[in-house]
Each structure stands twice: as structure tokens, then as C-alpha cells.
Amino acid sequence: MQSAATAGGVRLRPHTKTHKSPLIARWQIDCGAVGICCAKLGEAEVFADAGFPDIRLPYPIHPSNADRVIALLDRTRLSFIVDHPAVAKQWSEAMRRAGREVDVLIKVDVGFHRCGIDPDSRDALSIIHGLAALPGLRLRGLLSHAGQTYHAQSDDELQTMARAEARTMSDLSERCRKMGVAIDEVSAGATPPARYALQQSAFTEYRPGNYVYFDRTQVALGAAAMNDCALSVLATVVSKPSRDRLILDSGSKTLTNDGARGFTPAPGFGAIVGFDNLLIERLSEEHATVKVAGTTPLEPGDRVRIVPNHSCVVSNLVDQAWIVDGGTVEPLPIAARGRIT
Numbered sequence: 457m458q459s460a461a462t463a464g465g466v467r468l469r470p471h472t473k474t475h476k477s478p479l480i481a482r483w484q485i486d487c488g489a490v491g492i493c494c495a496k497l498g499e500a501e502v503f504a505d506a507g508f509p510d511i512r513l514p515y516p517i518h519p520s521n522a523d524r525v526i527a528l529l530d531r532t533r534l535s536f537i538v539d540h541p542a543v544a545k546q547w548s549e550a551m552r553r554a555g556r557e558v559d560v561l562i563k564v565d566v567g568f569h570r571c572g573i574d575p576d577s578r579d580a581l582s583i584i585h586g587l588a589a590l591p592g593l594r595l596r597g598l599l600s601h602a603g604q605t606y607h608a609q610s611d612d613e614l615q616t617m618a619r620a621e622a623r624t625m626s627d628l629s630e631r632c633r634k635m636g637v638a639i640d641e642v643s644a645g646a647t648p649p650a651r652y653a654l655q656q657s658a659f660t661e662y663r664p665g666n667y668v669y670f671d672r673t674q675v676a677l678g679a680a681a682m683n684d685c686a687l688s689v690l691a692t693v694v695s696k697p698s699r700d701r702l703i704l705d706s707g708s709k710t711l712t713n714d715g716a717r718g719f720t721p722a723p724g725f726g727a728i729v730g731f732d733n734l735l736i737e738r739l740s741e742e743h744a745t746v747k748v749a750g751t752t753p754l755e756p757g758d759r760v761r762i763v764p765n766h767s768c769v770v771s772n773l774v775d776q777a778w779i780v781d782g783g784t785v786e787p788l789p790i791a792a793r794g795r796i797t
């Protein structure tokens with residue numbers, strides 16, 4: 457991902473939501489990333505404590521957290537998004553009261569319809585103009601997340617979505633500049649369209665998260681091959697009630713209930729590596745029920761590796777993972793796990 461970003465002349469700022477680990481974030485910085493992203497303030501506090509000097513929150517944090525933001529400004533260069541005039545005004549007042557300034561980017565809705573201003577609405581430019589004028593906020597630019605790419609039905613559709621995002625963001629930047637609002641940064645980021653988005657000249661920054669591990673959904677979206685998936689769950693066969701059924705110790709509290717997405721979503725709750733005839737068809741909290749097509753040599757006590765449907769939510773469920781490198785196995789603390797506020 458770093459090579460593709462460098463080749464495209466785009467600054468890479470990985471989202472740490474997937475690994476929540478200062479160790480892995482350090483590797484990303486060592487490869488050339490300019491900084492990191494976190495979703496929640498609690499995560500940013502962990503990464504600031506670990507010495508990361510530049511942290512961006514592409515998340516609409518609320519001004520009720522102003523004290524924590526102001527404390528963080530002493531420890532790291534923090535930036536976050538705004539997309540609501542009244543909320544931005546409250547941030548401006550909080551910063552003014554504290555005698556501080558903070559970097560913000562305006563979130564733009566590029567089709568996911570989650571957060572962000574509508575770039576086609578009649579008041580988009582007046583909202584941006586108003587936000588740019590607020591004291592205490594330094595407007596750095598615009599930011600988008602094309603989450604709708606997770607629902608693309610084909611590679612063509614994915615490519616079209618990536619181009620549309622780039623067009624929307626460069627058109628809006630241009631309109632801002634024409635009305636005298638400087639747009640220094642145009643930040644986008646999602647793993648599925650990265651291979652197309654990084655070829656667009658519209659973006660100055662890209663913020664992918666999932667690519668660090670990939671998962672079964674990314675494989676089904678053409679973003680990775682199964683062999684690229686770095687995160688797997690080591691599960692134990694705990695029962696074999698019949699020839700065509702196995703029970704594993706990885707239920708929904710381990711694999712999560714997330715289904716796979718993709719052009720042709722794979723069935724079940726993860727891929728059992730090396731066993732194409734096994735389907736994880738049902739999860740209870742502590743049990744995975746596996747349907748066996750034909751026969752299997754697996755017996756209670758045997759272990760299997762499972763590539764999950766969605767690696768970000770799986771890694772968030774454990775305090776520690778293991779880094780396996782050839783014959784070396786080392787602990788990987790997931791230090792920002794559970795920091796959900």
C-alpha cells in the first residue's frame with residue numbers, strides 16, 4: 457500500500473482501527489506513512505502515549521470531549537473532522553475559551569450516506585465558508601470515506617465509485633478555492649477502492665485501514681488474495697457429534713457475526729484454511745458449527761486456522777494476538793482495544 461501511495465504521489469496515513477497496535481503503526485511509519493488515524497479519542501490517547509506525533513480522527517467527535525482534546529494537543533498534533541455547523545461552532549468556542557487552535561477537515565459524503573456534508577446541496581459552499589471563518593479552528597481541507605465500495609457488485613462498479621469520489625472531491629475543492637477558501641488537503645481512504653483511488657490526482661492523502669491484515673471480504677472484493685490475509689484465528693475442534701459436523705471453540709465472541717461481503721460473498725463465518733469442504737455455517741457465542749461435505753480427518757483436539765470475514769472487528773475482541781514469522785512467535789498487544797469513547 458505504501459508503494460502504491462508513493463507511486464501515486466499520495467501521502468499514506470493508515471487508519472489504526474484494524475490493528476489498534478502501536479507496534480504495527482510504527483512499522484507503517486517506518487515504511488513511509490506520514491501519520492496515523494484513530495476513530496475514537498481513547499485510541500488517540502493510547503497512540504499519543506506511545507509517542508505518535510501526528511494523529512487524525514476521521515470521526516465526528518463531540519465538543520463534550522473538549523477537555524480531552526485540549527490535553528491531547530499538548531502531546532500530539534491532533535486533527536479531526538467536522539460536518540455540522542452547530543457542532544463546529546461549539547468546538548470553536550471551546551478552543552477560544554482555552555486559547556488554543558485545532559486542525560479540522562470537513563467531512564464530505566461521497567455516497568456512503570453516513571457522515572458528511574452533501575457536496576451537491578445548495579448550502580454546501582455556505583457551510584464550508586462558515587466553518588472556514590470560525591476562530592479556533594484551522595481548516596486544513598476536505599475528507600471522504602467511500603464506504604459504499606464495500607457494496608460494489610463488480611470490479612467495474614468499484615472502479616467507477618473510486619473515480620466518482622475523486623471527481624466529487626476535486627470539483628468541491630475547486631469550488632472552495634474559487635470562493636477564497638484554501639484547501640491544502642484532500643483526504644480519502646478505504647481499502648476496497650485503493651488500487652484505483654491511488655491513481656487519481658484528486659487526493660493528497662489516503663487512509664486505508666483494513667489492508668494491514670486484509671480478510672475474506674477484501675478477497676471477495678478483488679483487493680487481496682487469500683494468501684495476503686495476515687490475520688487468522690487459531691481454533692480448536694472441541695467436538696465431532698457426527699461425521700458431517702464439527703464444533704470449534706470460536707463462536708460469535710471470537711469470529712463476530714459479520715458476514716462476508718464482496719462481488720460474490722462467500723458463505724459462512726470465515727474460511728478454514730486448507731479445508732475447502734468445511735463450512736462454518738452457524739455461530740453461537742462460544743461454538744462454531746461446521747458442516748462437513750464428505751469426510752474430514754479432523755478430530756477433537758485438532759487445530760485449524762480461520763481467515764475471518766472482517767479482520768478489524770476480530771482483532772478488537774482480544775487483548776493480545778501473536779505475530780508468527782517463520783518459526784518465531786511473539787506477542788502482539790492490542791493496546792488500544794476497547795477504547796471506545
Ligand SMILES: Cc1ncc(COP(=O)(O)O)c(C=O)c1O
Nearest residue numbers: 471514601645646647664665666
Ligand atoms: C472514516 C474512515 N476512514 C478510513 C477508513 C478505513 O477504511 P478501510 O478499513 O476500508 O481501509 C474507515 C473504515 O471504516 C473509516 O470509517
